[in-house]
Amino acid sequence: MAAEVPTALAGRATSKDVARVAGVSQATVSLVLGDKWRGRVSPRTADAVRSAARELGYRPNLAARNLRLGRTRTVLLVVPALTTEFFARVYTGAARVAAEHGFGVVLYPSPEGVGPARDPFDSARASLDGIIASSMAAGALAAVRGGGLPLVMLDSDPSDAAAHATVNPDIAGGMRRVAEHLLALGHRRITHLAADVDSWTFRVRAGALAEALGRVPGTRLRTERAALGVEDGRRAAERVLSGPGPAPTALVCDDDILAAGACKAARRLGLRVPDDVSVTGFDDLALASALEPELTTVRLPAEEVGARGMSALLAVVEGRRSDGGEVPVELVVRGSTARPSAATGP
Incomplete structure (x- = not known):
């Protein structure tokens, strides 16, 4: 049981005082306050040391310790x-x-x-x-x-x-969920508005999208690259939506910024989201819920x-x-995606 904290020690305690109040050795105090206690000191003892240090107002000499280490x-x-x-x-x-x-x-x-x-x-x-x-x-x-x-x-x-x-x-998993969502809605003409950045994360997105869509016969995937900016996304989407041949029924954007540009392009061309074209993003920035309609996107924590x-x-x-590890992501379905209209076809 920890000893009662003497009032006279408050604010000027030493590690020896902390050890006495917590009922442990000074070596144990050093392990706990140096955050090296795991596997060597019980959680209960570590809590007792931290509690004693707080009650005493003890502050270790970080400069000296850091110099030593x-x-x-x-x-x-x-x-x-x-x-x-x-x-x-x-x-x-x-x-x-x-x-x-x-x-x-x-x-x-x-x-x-x-x-x-x-x-x-x-x-x-x-x-x-x-x-x-x-x-x-x-x-x-x-x-x-x-x-x-x-x-x-x-x-x-x-x-x-x-x-x-x-x-x-889980970037690949997030993009697969986007593809599965659009495929389930009936989309088969899909354009990837891809970030024009040579980065592992964007290569993974492109690969996962192509793989997922490639499993469904009759699906056509086109890629249009754009720098990461609203106006860059708008120009890229305008090229795709006003170009020759059947227009895509869905635009898959590498991030929410590009998706905002895609929505802007659709409005300028007199198209409605999602009636004429569905749009998806990636990241779930505050911008995603500020757009109208709100953006279907992948939430990255x-x-x-x-x-x-x-x-x-x-x-x-x-x-x-x-080993770091992989962090789960979530597809957030909002108003920017819907089934393709009969006029546009799948």
Whole structure:
């Protein structure tokens, strides 16, 4: 049973005081407050130590401990330019888990949105404990990756030899659900409005869509590429919807931004969504429910991806095994999809 906390100790306690109040050794206090107790100390004992530290107002000397361990307790999160809320949500999840473990997160968007980014530190190896990076910024900080820092990739190729772990939303599963939804509605002429970005995540989307649609005879799939922007999506959709030959009855867009452009194109051409053409997105941004009709899309749990990514990185930093894992996704069916009309045919 923990001892009563002496009033005189509040705010100026030492680890020895915490040990006495919790009824444990100083070594146990160090394990618990250093977050190295799992498998060595019972959860009940760990709770008693944390409770005693809170009651005493004890704050470990983090600077001295970090110097002793050779750590900065700082993690770099590399993402594309923050043009959508998705990566802001990733940051929120990562920062929450980091704070729970006494780590800070430096957010570094790749200046060009995708591709290489400059090292933001004079010596990242000396300034960081690890890196989390999105596949859309996979070329970023190549020098740092080569320096042996722990690296966790998000939404990235699991076979990436440079990464210690990957954390991926089930991108392929999400796109398969989109295809199955449209096929069940009766769509057979489908155009993929594909992001014109050379990234693992978009290659997976294209492959999963083609595979799913290819299982149903008579289905025709066309691909039209577009940069990631509303106006780029609008122009691409206008090319498809006003081009020669039978128009598609459904547009499958690689993200909600492109889908917003597709809906804009349909209105400009005098077409109705979903009466004349169905439209789907990917991500489930706030924009998806702001459109009229609201957008059928795949919900990616961005905060959970960020949280899992940080948990995986902390495991690597502490020498524990981490396989990252795959995060389930959800198809959210809204008003932008319906059966093809008799006038347009399947």
